[in-house]
Amino acid sequence: MADIKPLKDAYSLILEAIDVGVYKPGDRLVESELAERFGVSRTPIREALQRLETQSLLTRDGRSLIVASLDHNQLAELYVVRSELEGLAARLAARHATDEEVRLLRTMVEEDAKLKDDPQALSRANRRFHKQIHLASHNRYLVQQLDLVHRSMALLASTSISVAGRGERTLEEHSTIVEAIAAGDGDAAYKALKEHISQAFETRLRQDSIAVERFSL
Structure with missing residues (x-):
């Protein structure tokens, strides 16, 4: 014991x-x-x-x-699953989030703006923001699956937020997601969060291609 x-x-x-x-x-x-x-x-x-x-x-x-490390195919597969599950969480949050949860999400976006020049701190804040959307979905089974996905995200050696300009765009995307949730527009919330994940994935792919190019020189 x-x-x-x-x-x-x-x-x-x-x-x-x-x-x-x-x-x-x-x-x-x-x-x-x-x-x-x-x-x-x-x-x-x-x-x-x-x-x-x-x-x-x-x-x-x-x-x-x-x-462990993730190869290109594993990374792509992970982002496909993450995009769909995160989008679903946003859609459900638009239906079920309480007024208090919406206010908290807005506060997070405002406070996280102070971290836009600190990629590591903003990356941690980004994880907290996404976790709050998961919780606002009020679906315990979805939250469990997203926990597994984000556990695998820990195997990524760097954060896409470290790319110049990505931090500021991340905050803009977060604001769009929150406002869709606040409006109770599930379709818009789903679309906004999936686009957010797509932009993060594209940024990471660009990071990886640059790293490969440097290594081959």
């Missing part, structure tokens, strides 16, 4: 470390080093690593566990 809390903590801590880039795709995770870093015993660390491997967030490299 004593290991239940450490297991949960170890899993959450490792997942968060991957999400914020402490561990990037290809990095090797060692039980003893993780136990020392997070101040827990090796047993919950081992069980957390097994869980992350089952979820395909970690993969085997010989006998070692490393943070």
